[in-house]
Structure formats: C-alpha cells, structure tokens
Amino acid sequence: MITINENFLKLQDSYLFVTIAEKVKKYQEKNPNKDIIKLGIGDITRPIPKNIAEAMKKAVDEMTNINTFRGYGPEIGYDFLKEKIIENDYKKRGINFENFEVFISDGIGSDIGNIVDIFGIDNTVAITDPVYPAYLDTNVMSGRSGNFSNGKYGGIIYLPVNAENNFVPELPKEKVDMIYLCFPNNPTGTVITKQELKKWVDYARENNSIILFDGAYEAYIQNSNIPHSIYEIEGAKEVAIEFRSYSKSAGFTGIRCGYTIVPKELQGYTKEGKAISLNKMWNRRQSTKTNGVSYITQRGAEAVYTKEVEAQIKENIKYYMNNTKIIKEGLEKIGFKTFGGENAPYVWLKVPEGKKSWEFFDELLENVGIVGTPGIGFGPSGEGYFRLTGFGTKENTEKAIRKIQEYYQP
16 A cells, blocks of 8 residues: 655645635636736746846757757756856855855755755754745645644744734744744845844854755845845854745746755754764755756856846846835825835735735735735734735736725725
8 A cells, every 4th residue: 555645634725826826716717807916926027138048048059069068967056157156146245155065956946845855854943924835834744743723833833023023033932953034034025134143043053953044035135234145144154054046036937046055064963963964965965856957047047147137137126126115105105004125025014904814815806906915824923914026017016006095095
C-alpha cells in the first residue's frame, strides 16, 4: 500500500490566491459583462526592459552556434551573474561575498519552499502574523506543525504585527530555531529600521537560531534608514539566509530568476551538537534536486545590472509607487485607515467597522468590481485588514479608487 505524507492533510483546503481566483472566476461567469479591476495578487504589469530581452535573444542565438552552444549549466548558477550580484547588490553597501555563497534559482518561491529540506523537523518555527502563506505552509508540509485549530497551527510561534505595535514584531518570549522575516513586508507594506533588525540578529546569535530573510521588495525602499539587506547588520552572516528576486524589480514574474545567499559562516548542528556548514548542505541539496536556471534566463538577469536597465527599473518602481500613493491617499480621503505603501507597493487597510476581511472582499468584488486580498488569508492577525497592490496600471488604479470613493463616500 502506497502511503502519503500526512502532513499535507493539515493544510487548509486551498492556497489563498487559488481561493481568490476561484471566487473571481465564479463571479465573472455569473456576471460576464461586468468590469473587474484586479489589485489583489502582486503581479507586475509593465514589460521587461528591452535590454534584458536583447540579452536573452543574444543568448538564444548563441545556442544555435556550435562554438557558443551550452548544455547543462552549473546547478547553482553561472559565475558571470554571481559576480554582478556581489558587485552591485552587496559590495556597494560594504558587504562582501564569494561566488560560492550565491545560489541562483528560479525565484524566491522555490527557495523558500526548498530551504526547509536542510533543517530538522524538530526545529521550532516563528513567523510574523500576518505572513506570506508559503513560509507557513512549507513547514506544515515538512512536519514542523501540529494541526490547524482556531485559525492557527499548533507548534508554530505566531508573532502578531498590527496597528497596536506599529507593525514591528516583538522578539519571541520562548526560544525558537527558525525565524521568518520579510521586510519591506508582504502583506502589510511596512518596514523596520536597522536598529529593530539588529535586535533579531542579536537574538539569533544568542540562541543559535536561523533567520530566513525575504528581501523581495528591497528595490522599493525609499527611506535611507531602512536596510536593503539583513547583512547590513553586524553579525548577520552568522545567523541569516537572504532571499532575493528579480520578479518585482525587473519584471521577471513570468521569466523566473532569483537568488539566495547562504554565507560560509552559517552553521547548523547535529543532535549531538556537531557544527555543520549550511552552505555546503544547501549546495548538496541544490546540486542533487535541481538542474539550475537556464543560461538564457541568467543572461537576462545579468543585463539587470547595466546602466540602461537600472534606469528603466527605477522608472518602473516609481510608476508602481505612484500607483500605491494614489491608492493610499484616495482611501484616506474617504476615511479609511491605511498602513504601508511608502517603502513597498502594498497598502494595508482597516476594513469598515463590523466587517470581516472576507466579507469586505465579497463586498468590493460584487458591488464595486475590485479584487483585493483579505487579511485573514495571511494569518489570524490579518483579520480586519485588507491588502491592495500598486502593481496594476495607472489607469486601472485611478479607476479603482474612483469607484471605491463613489461607493464608500460618507
């Protein structure tokens, strides 16, 4: 008899964004003539810069020539891309890495899901609440949680972030082993200062913990006191793994490329207390379970670091952040309380008094024709909140806010 990984049975019936898609699909089937504006999923709308496309086209041409054709590439990425990453994303901030500490992948989503392979299932996991669902679900699948009850999984340490604590998570009262942090934050769009982040690095060093730091939105940071990398904090190389992506900055959501930094200083431990290099473990895992990212894609990612592309990326980010400003100011004009939206392309808002976040989702969809994301889908502390994204077009963003203002105008 073939048995299953019964940890999957602990998961909720459907992934958050799948549930949203199904609700929208059913609504559209019943109302085929009604216009819907989607400001829910954080998918970009502006095309990739032309220089990236040209670099990828050139790489395609190379594959047709026997002298430049390439077969299997290195599982953890080509050095030409790693060197650009180190030089532009880290050295410019006074941070040094060697090539073997950089692992190229098809994006943060994969690495966040796969990184749990190298950690024991008896590790205690702490997540901020609300949180990007993949952090939690991948640990449930791996067996690090109990069953789901009253909106939470047993065995998981939830760290509430809300208006009451200014969306700054407090250090766990108990000792935890794996800590997930995402700043600028998805879903709340909020940030923490270097001083606050240092508290987490110090905690991890004192407790031999690991911080899994999601930096997907670092390109959107506007405030100079907000760290772009956890490695700006002294000692972080000893306790942190950082995930980065080209999706939200360079438009790679449909191309798929990102990278993970696993410093050589990082160590995990056997049950007997023997120190093991996490860099070597992750290298072994990736070399066994992946064939790497295509040469063509990595040449496209390399082009991200040219002056022409950097300028266009800045323009695209300015475009999305302007959309976010339109959302934030438009909502506040009619009395909504909003958070975030200043260093990230997300606006986190309080839903009208007396409503649940899924009720507000249904109301917006059915009466206004707007799709957002209910806060409860990101965790119990997300109840009463709602996320809207600035990744739409300016035309749709302005239209959406006008419609919301017309419907909710006091």
